[in-house]
Amino acid sequence: xxxxxxxxxxxxxxxxxxxxxxxxxxxxxxxxxxxxxxxxxxxxxxxxxxxxxxxxxxxxxxxxxxxxxxxxxxxxxxxxxxxxxxxxxxxxxxxxxxxxxxxxxxxxxxxxxxxxxxxxxxxxxxxxxxxxxxxxxxxxxxxxxxxxxxxxxxxxxxxxxxxxxxxxxxxxxxxxxxxxxxxxxxxxxxxxxxxxxxxxxxxxxxxxxxxxxxxxxxxxxxxxxxxxxxxxxxxxxxxxxxxxxxx
Amino acid sequence: xxxxxxxxxxxxxxxxxxxxxxxxxxxxxxxxxxxxxxxxxxxxxxxxxxxxxxxxxxxxxxxxxxxxxxxxxxxxxxxxxxxxxxxxxxxxxxxxxxxxxxxxxxxxxxxxxxxxxxxxxxxxxxxxxxxxxxxxxxxxxxxxxxxxxxxxxxxxxxxxxxxxxxxxxxxxxxxxxxxxxxxxxxxxxxxxxxxxxxxxxxxxxxxxxxxxxxxxxxxxxx
Numbered sequence: 001x002x003x004x005x006x007x008x009x010x011x012x013x014x015x016x017x018x019x020x021x022x023x024x025x026x027x028x029x030x031x032x033x034x035x036x037x038x039x040x041x042x043x044x045x046x047x048x049x050x051x052x053x054x055x056x057x058x059x060x061x062x063x064x065x066x067x068x069x070x071x072x073x074x075x076x077x078x079x080x081x082x083x084x085x086x087x088x089x090x091x092x093x094x095x096x097x098x099x100x101x102x103x104x105x106x107x108x109x110x111x112x113x114x115x116x117x118x119x120x121x122x123x124x125x126x127x128x129x130x131x132x133x134x135x136x137x138x139x140x141x142x143x144x145x146x147x148x149x150x151x152x153x154x155x156x157x158x159x160x161x162x163x164x165x166x167x168x169x170x171x172x173x174x175x176x177x178x179x180x181x182x183x184x185x186x187x188x189x190x191x192x193x194x195x196x197x198x199x200x201x202x203x204x205x206x207x208x209x210x211x212x213x214x215x216x217x218x219x220x221x222x223x224x225x226x227x228x229x230x231x232x233x234x235x236x237x238x239x240x241x242x243x244x245x246x247x
Numbered sequence: 248x249x250x251x252x253x254x255x256x257x258x259x260x261x262x263x264x265x266x267x268x269x270x271x272x273x274x275x276x277x278x279x280x281x282x283x284x285x286x287x288x289x290x291x292x293x294x295x296x297x298x299x300x301x302x303x304x305x306x307x308x309x310x311x312x313x314x315x316x317x318x319x320x321x322x323x324x325x326x327x328x329x330x331x332x333x334x335x336x337x338x339x340x341x342x343x344x345x346x347x348x349x350x351x352x353x354x355x356x357x358x359x360x361x362x363x364x365x366x367x368x369x370x371x372x373x374x375x376x377x378x379x380x381x382x383x384x385x386x387x388x389x390x391x392x393x394x395x396x397x398x399x400x401x402x403x404x405x406x407x408x409x410x411x412x413x414x415x416x417x418x419x420x421x422x423x424x425x426x427x428x429x430x431x432x433x434x435x436x437x438x439x440x441x442x443x444x445x446x447x448x449x450x451x452x453x454x455x456x457x458x459x460x461x462x463x464x465x466x467x468x469x
Contacts, residue, residue: 082462137416144412148403157466158399161459162413165395169417172448176420180427 009086012237015228018221025218032211040204047201056114058205062212064107067135068170070100070216074142075167078160088224090156091231093163094146095223099216101139108132127177134173138166152231251336252344259348262321273314274356280306281364292369299368300378300429301422306364307357307382308389308418312411314353315393318345319401319464329468338461342394343453346460350390358382370429377432381425384445388421391452398463421445 008014040058047054074093081089111129112122123129142159149155197205232238263270284302285295322328332338361382365375396413400406428441 134416134419141413141416144409148409154466154469161399161463165417172420176423180423
């Protein structure tokens, strides 16, 4: 596996890989998001208690789940960078950071919009809301630290350490806040043996989850291409690429 | 090992003694922040007792953020940090001793000052004992975890506010458990579960963070 994987530590190969993957991610994301969102918003049955306003679940839940997965993915990239000294791993990490931060923001925003009709208030200091907010702070910290350095290689390493400190803290934060206060409803779809959501409501949700994941992957790959070009601007292959683009 | 311990501790203490005013500043800051709360919220004894543990802990976190900045700064600027890293002694060990000494000189006085703050905020004696326990276990945790971020930001010109941005979210669990311990003490409930959790976090931080600090110093030294 290493023989196969190792060339992608080189920026040129990583760039080519991103370029190949990008159209697949984009088309998959658009397809899944279109199907899932239209199905969820227009055709899925109404909730017997919440009526139509439950439909925000199709945006809220995927973004909330993926905001956490993206942070874990960042931490994995940081470990790969620290252990094997791959520059591309740091680039992938920092390409993911703003995407994850935006996902966290979407989860918070849709959560607030959902909370208003259901709980009667935009914001409560409930455990999950609070830990999601802290997750946003962790993202912003990593981005701010990366931005503070002139030397981007050094910046990548520093941001990687901070991402790892954060990922150790995420479960601690989660449980501490859980203990501190709980109002949010329990998990609905992770109970695989007998989900407490009807199948015709669940399917569009899963499709949208996949769509969000592909969307994040597509934006990450795009941002990573930009990052590689920006950092490797002096390399011959980038110059050749620019020459070709200019014709 | 013993000689290393003595050498670094002695050096740090001597340096701290030279910079007394700089050490006192975070303490004065903490005292003043705590003073603001009765003025801003009202002097009702019950209100103060209710918010007291949280206020003292938040002030402690803020003032330790201020004081932490000087943990590696001077040694980084005059190059002695680089010499220490070239000396062949494990950087993690030097870092751990430096963090410990820094905790001793910057947080020791804070613990001595804590009865005064408890009195200001009308804390009862059981509450104060719980507060002291959480401060004893919690403030070293602040230093050990914070030192990682200090090591990362030491080469930046204006690391101060960035340090706070990086560390405040990380310190939230500690704040929750510490204030919950004092609240339990106020209700005459046992609070050793909270202390045990803070202690566990401290042990984890003491075991892992020296290596992370050493790595982050190497990143800063480039």
